[in-house]
Amino acid sequence: MSQSPYLSHDITRTERADGTYLLTSNTPLGTVVDKTTDWLDKWAAETPDALFIAERSGPGWREMSYAETQEQTRAMAGGLLGLGLTSETPILIISGNSVDHALLTLAAQYVGIPTVPVAEQYALIPPARVQLDYVAGLVKPGAVFAEDGDALAEVLERDCFAGMRKLTSQGGPSGSVTLAELTAKGGDITEAARAVGPESVAKILMTSGSTSSPKGVLTTHRMMCTNQTQIAQALPFLTAKPPVIVDWLPWNHVFGGSHNFNMILANGGSLYVDGGKPVPALVGKTIENLRLQTGTVTFNVPVGFAKLRDVMRDDKELRRAYFQDLDMLFYAGASLPQDVWTDLEDMAREVRGDMPLFTSSWGLTETAPATLLQHEPTHRSGVIGVPLPGIEVKLIPDEDKRCEVRVRGPNIFDGYFADPVKTADSFDEDGFFLTGDAMKFVDFDTPNLGLLFDGRISEDFKLMTGTWVRAANLRLEVLAALGPHAADLVITGADRSEIGVLIVPSQSLRDAEGVTEDNGALIVPGLADVLVKALSNATAGSSTRIARALVMAEPPQLTDGEITAKGNLNLRKIQTRRADLLERLYSDDDAATILIPKG
Known part of the structure; x- marks a missing residue:
């Protein structure tokens, strides 16, 4: 398409008697499904043969359609119930993104078993395994999943996993159960699936721990389903044409695992798991994958876009493939250097004569995550946009109009796992979540131009x-x-x-x-x-x-x-x-x- 359709910014800024500002979208929140598996059931019925997820396998891809995914995850869900797992016994996932990781996650969500994905480095780097001890001690899972059970057998036999079910894709210590074995066992999931609703916990996501010990964010179906409705309202091209992404962003993080994964699932799109990363040892794998498959939407962090820019400068064919069907480039994690923005824009215009929507957003693990989104075109980096439908943003300004940010809405979490004190301390008297971030208006007199991220107040x-x-x-x-x-x-x-x-x-x-x-x-x-x-x-x-x-x-x-x-x-x-x-x-x-x- 020559121009990605988008919703124009339309917000109201109200100055309150106490000097704070309240920002709200003038677009009412649309219809929200009850649970994430409603999306899978919808597309398995409407587009059963469409590709949902794929990962590299030899020279090509291991592919799963929506119908195949639904069939396997429902059967696997019955197997999980047969192991005695419930909403009180989460599954700790210690391996990275993969088709099996996705199947296990959706199977658990069908029957109300929370998953707890953690960084794969915790298992792969021996001195970092103390982090697994910490997380296991906090959430007390009933099972732990490692893709390669033989490679991680030593990890699975750590004391912190004693007495737990060991789930693998292959191999593992004695007593391990493979996902294929779970799927073959199956079982009736009707009653358990019926009990899952908007307030059921789908995942416990660990915060980064950049300022304190990691905390477990109770992530409900309501939070994630609401967020996809909000995003689709702001970016209607997502519903007009099923999106395709080739994505490496890790699923233990809310950006990759909730924002991107659910965007594909909610809109009947296709997700190609990229085993590469924007680091010297792995960026070549990303380039190889992009030579095989490109997307209609692309997500990355600034350093990833910079490395991709450097490669595409000397590769005309990759430039053409990358930009020709692209509807949106989306960066997160930090402000994108303006020179990288400009170079990518020049390449896009060379290939197609125009620029796809180049944008960013703002959110936290506690907000599921998208809360502010720049959903109309801008020509500068660093703008994070305006509130999405259904969200209230409270801004507490200082003398320079730099504002502390607090948020309230149906995509915001209700509390941390097993930490009522921290939960109580995280909300103000009006029920707004204290994010700890600061922002400024792009132009104070024109609030529809959006906000700029201005640092962490906790770091000041x-x-x-x-x-x-x-x-x-x-x-x-x-x-x-x-x-x-x-x-x-x-x-x-x-x-x-x-x-x-x-x-x-x-x-x-x-x-x-x-x-x-x-x-x-x-x-x-x-x-x-x-x-x-x-x-x-x-x-x-x-x-x-x-x-x-x-x-x-x-x-x-x-x-x-x-x-x-x-x-x-x-x-x-x-x-x-x-x-x-x-x-x-x-x-x-x-x-x-x-x-x-x-x-």
Whole structure:
């Protein structure tokens, strides 16, 4: 299509007596199905032979139609009931995206058994397996699923899984049950399926744990079904033509597992599981998959779009295949660099003469997730849009009209698993969820232009002078200024007189000539001059000026909780675990500390 149809922004902003703003969509919420499996039943009846899901198998794909998926998941659901699993005995899923993962998830949803998908790194990286101990101890599952039971036999026999049913696609320790065996056993699911409704828990999704221990978000059918109605109302092309995606985004995260997976299921589309990722070792697999199959909708994180842009620059045929039928490009996770946006737009116009909808959204695990969506065209990165139908957004502004964001609506969760205190602390007196995020209007006088993400309030801190530092935004500015030298960084300075930065060095910086290690810090010849120039020019003013820097020798560790399952830095954990480096950073006499004079 030459232009993807979309719903124009139409919201109302009301200023309340207490000075807060309330944003609402003027589009009423449409009809919402009761449970996710209603979608599967619908498409199995209306388009039984249409492809639902596929994954690579040899030179081609292992494919499942809607009718095949319905038949197998209903039979598998009977097998799960035969194992004695119920709504009180969740299934912990420790393997990544796959056809079998999808079948098990839908089978469990048919009969009201929650699934708990976790990052596959927790099982694959031995030191990270303590995270499995934590999650298992929290949710007390009745079964655990590992795709390759032989490869993960040692994991399945951990103490945290003692007494649980072991489910696999193949192999496993003694007593394991394969999904094929479950499906063959079958069983009557009528009564159990009838008991599942909008308030039934479909999944328990773990939060990232970037600021505290991971929490279990009770995710109901209502939340996920409502969210797909909201998205389809804003993006009606999804219902006009069944969407097709080739997607790698992990299902233990709400973006891949609830937003993208359910978008395909709700609209009768096709999902090709991409075993690649936007990292050097796996991006080639994504490119290989895209040479075999492209989509009508594409989802990615900024670094993924950047890597894809780099490949398509020199590959005209891939450019043509990628853009010719594309209705939407959707980025999430961080603001997309404007140069990547511009390059992709130029490529699209070269191929087709126009630009598909290029957009982003905002939401959290607790919001199922889409709550704000930029659903009309814009030409700039970073805009996250306006409230979707049925959602109320409360904005609490400061003197600069930067607003704390709180939300209320039928896609918002009711509470955390087994944590009534945290649940109570997460809602205000009006029942709005306290997101901890901050936003600004693109143009305060024109609210329909939408909102811009403006950092995490929980990451902000005060200097000893009383000056507030907006660390999330400053981190992005400093990363851009440091360019190829920094893989990531931590902004420091809470209750100190100056802002500092702990730098996670890039590989090229580690490999620079003459680099030495000094008790956990790196000393890089010539780096001081580079940082002084970059940082003194990049920031100014007491709330943004970087006064000192130190390069960490050891990268942040997933196994020690310094990196979350989503790949984000746990800023508090890093500063706590590396308190000695933090103290050295604020010592003017330490050889590893680089002092940045005022520009």
